[in-house]
Amino acid sequence: MPPARPYHSIVLIKQVPDTRNVTGDVMTPDGTMNRSALPAIFNPEDLNALEMALDFKDRYGGTVTVMSMGPLQAAEVLRDSLCRGADQVILLSDRKFAGADTQATSYTLKCAIDKLGEYDLVFCGRQAIDGDTAQVGPQIAEKLNIPQITYAESIIEADEGDIVVLRAFDLGTELVKCTLPCLLTVVDSANQPRPASARKRIEYKLAAIPAEYPKLLKKWPEFGSEEVLENYLAERNLMITVWSAADLNADESQLGLGGSPTQVHKVSYVVLETSESKDIPATPEAFRH
Amino acid sequence: MSERNVWIFIEQDGGKLADISLELLAKGQELAQTLGSQVWALLCGFEVGELAESLIQHGADHVLVVDHPELEIYRTLPYTRVAADLLRERQPYIFLVGASPVGRDLAPRIASAVKAGLTADCTDLQIGDYTVKKDNVVYKDLLYQIRPAFGGNIIATIVNPKTRPQMATVREGVMRRREPDLTRQGSIENITPVFQPQDFALQVLSREMREPTVRLKDSPVIVAGGAGVESQSEFDLIRELANVIGGEVGASRAAVDAGYISREHQIGQTGTTVRPRLYIAAGISGAIQHRAGMDKSNKIIAINTDPNAPIFQVAHYKIVGDLGEVLPLLIRALRERVK
Numbered sequence: 001m002p003p004a005r006p007y008h009s010i011v012l013i014k015q016v017p018d019t020r021n022v023t024g025d026v027m028t029p030d031g032t033m034n035r036s037a038l039p040a041i042f043n044p045e046d047l048n049a050l051e052m053a054l055d056f057k058d059r060y061g062g063t064v065t066v067m068s069m070g071p072l073q074a075a076e077v078l079r080d081s082l083c084r085g086a087d088q089v090i091l092l093s094d095r096k097f098a099g100a101d102t103q104a105t106s107y108t109l110k111c112a113i114d115k116l117g118e119y120d121l122v123f124c125g126r127q128a129i130d131g132d133t134a135q136v137g138p139q140i141a142e143k144l145n146i147p148q149i150t151y152a153e154s155i156i157e158a159d160e161g162d163i164v165v166l167r168a169f170d171l172g173t174e175l176v177k178c179t180l181p182c183l184l185t186v187v188d189s190a191n192q193p194r195p196a197s198a199r200k201r202i203e204y205k206l207a208a209i210p211a212e213y214p215k216l217l218k219k220w221p222e223f224g225s226e227e228v229l230e231n232y233l234a235e236r237n238l239m240i241t242v243w244s245a246a247d248l249n250a251d252e253s254q255l256g257l258g259g260s261p262t263q264v265h266k267v268s269y270v271v272l273e274t275s276e277s278k279d280i281p282a283t284p285e286a287f288r289h
Numbered sequence: 290m291s292e293r294n295v296w297i298f299i300e301q302d303g304g305k306l307a308d309i310s311l312e313l314l315a316k317g318q319e320l321a322q323t324l325g326s327q328v329w330a331l332l333c334g335f336e337v338g339e340l341a342e343s344l345i346q347h348g349a350d351h352v353l354v355v356d357h358p359e360l361e362i363y364r365t366l367p368y369t370r371v372a373a374d375l376l377r378e379r380q381p382y383i384f385l386v387g388a389s390p391v392g393r394d395l396a397p398r399i400a401s402a403v404k405a406g407l408t409a410d411c412t413d414l415q416i417g418d419y420t421v422k423k424d425n426v427v428y429k430d431l432l433y434q435i436r437p438a439f440g441g442n443i444i445a446t447i448v449n450p451k452t453r454p455q456m457a458t459v460r461e462g463v464m465r466r467r468e469p470d471l472t473r474q475g476s477i478e479n480i481t482p483v484f485q486p487q488d489f490a491l492q493v494l495s496r497e498m499r500e501p502t503v504r505l506k507d508s509p510v511i512v513a514g515g516a517g518v519e520s521q522s523e524f525d526l527i528r529e530l531a532n533v534i535g536g537e538v539g540a541s542r543a544a545v546d547a548g549y550i551s552r553e554h555q556i557g558q559t560g561t562t563v564r565p566r567l568y569i570a571a572g573i574s575g576a577i578q579h580r581a582g583m584d585k586s587n588k589i590i591a592i593n594t595d596p597n598a599p600i601f602q603v604a605h606y607k608i609v610g611d612l613g614e615v616l617p618l619l620i621r622a623l624r625e626r627v628k
Binding site: 017019020101102103106130131132133134135136137138139140141142143145146147148149150151164169170171172173174175176177178179182260261262263264265266267268269278279280281 | 365366369390393394395396397398400401402404405406407408409410419433434438439442443444445446447448449450451452487490491492493494495496497498499500501542552553558559605606607608609
């Protein structure tokens with residue numbers, strides 16, 4: 001294998017409500033949901049995508065940039081990404097992005113990738129647990145006009161212009177070779193994501209977006225003003241970049257709810273069927289019949 | 290378009306038609322009848338022309354056959370090229386794709402190319418009207434794309450009022466296919482694809498696919514375990530019961546995540562959808578994610594320590610008790626009966 005060049009990777013992540021642990025507090029008696037009772041977490045397969053990108057960087061050198069589209073609270077998963085080893089993180093946040101379906105989301109992320117410039121690989125998790133659609137990755141790849149490798153299990157090797165990747169399905173595997181740049185969606189069996197490093201946790205404790213400055217000032221009043229704080233963060237490379245719609249040079253008609261071809265006609269909370277049912281006591285006698 | 294045709298993407302591997310494609314042909318016929326239009330099948334592959342007749346027998350009125358060596362093994366870009374070009378040219382009203390690994394790779398790519406709205410993993414499709422009150426506009430006869438959302442905790446009906454085709458991927462096993470009608474008539478049209486060099490950016494170096502070892506979908510009896518199973522040896526009771534009554538073993542996501550059994554056995558929104566004659570749920574609380582995959586079973590027996598577990602609300606027979614105690618009793622009772 002030739003000593004390959006350093007590669008520039010972009011990882012796209014999402015902060016999601018932890019829909020896998022819906023408990024009694026979340027579902028109200030009338031069947032509606034109390035979403036705020038769900039903790040916001042790093043989408044699990046996006047962690048696998050980040051790990052694959054970091055491992056790729058460990059092997060070949062290069063950079064890992066992590067981007068997330070979401071509300072300002074999503075700065076949390078970006079900070080987490082820094083602590084796990086990302087070089088740079090960018091938050092895409094704007095009211096104009098809100099209500100986006102997968103088409104509008106992929107358009108927004110595509111614009112952000114274009115703005116970032118040169119890249120070799122884009123990594124996404126296979127799907128996010130709040131929507132389970134697995135659509136955004138392929139839709140971005142099409143908009144970037146690059147090939148996609150879904151269900152990526154591992155990167156076998158890379159050279160100047162190609163990458164060899166193993167894809168994993170429930171019923172088999174496929175080994176593919178693909179030109180760069182390309183987009184990968186990563187499955188959860190791909191790897192065991194590394195934890196955040198303790199050293200980096202300290203290093204990035206203050207990493208913040210401007211909206212978080214008041215909170216930081218409250219905790220560390222010695223900074224005195226947002227300006228002093230910002231200078232301090234800037235000197236230490238701790239400012240988390242936030243891009244708005246205006247920063248992306250995007251066609252605003254394709255963003256957010258207005259740019260979404262799909263619309264929600266109706267939402268029904270799941271009502272359990274009441275069927276005729278029979279209780280059976282858990283005794284040997286009862287089962288004899 | 291006035292024709293309002295319903296297109297189905299036909300998935301095949303080595304000349305074997307995917308079940309989901311046949312299920313979609315049947316559903317497509319239902320939708321087309323409501324719309325007064327036709328079902329068109331889009332069949333891509335190499336040396337697959339023979340399958341066209343079978344597609345007509347299963348509900349296609351017209352089959353587009355795109356037969357080319359470059360389409361022999363599924364690859365995203367050549368397939369996207371073929372489908373997107375045809376969709377732009379012929380403008381169908383609806384385009385349905387199976388929510389299989391292939392379909393979930395292909396459909397979003399195509400939707401992005403033709404700028405159509407796409408809904409993933411639908412469990413039901415209907416035709417109905419959609420009113421935008423704010424603009425006082427009524428969109429007639431749209432495709433209602435019905436799917437579980439938010440981890441399966443809600444059921445959402447999605448529509449694409451403006452973009453065409455209205456695209457959806459549909460879960461396997463949810464719709465029923467029809468018995469082939471050998472007398473059914475339809476037409477076949479051969480299409481010559483036009484590729485671009487960049488369509489071949491990806492090569493398949495090797496491929497190893499195996500036949501499914503678990504046939505959950507076709508099994509008339511399923512015994513499934515969930516989070517209430519506390520050890521591997523308890524899960525072995527599930528296997529034993531399945532053995533005794535000649536059923537297949539299923540599991541909720543919790544049991545799969547716990548490592549008791551492989552993901553192939555998972556039933557629910559992110560696993561297989563089943564509708565057996567008898568479903569025994571042991572230690573499964575019945576989160577909607579799981580129920581979405583089994584609540585159409587003919588008879589459901591639920592065993593759970595929690596009398597308020599949601600599974601009891603869909604169960605026909607309720608057994609409140611610890612599965613570690615209940616299952617051995619059931620197994621013994623069944624064994625005695627066999628003797």
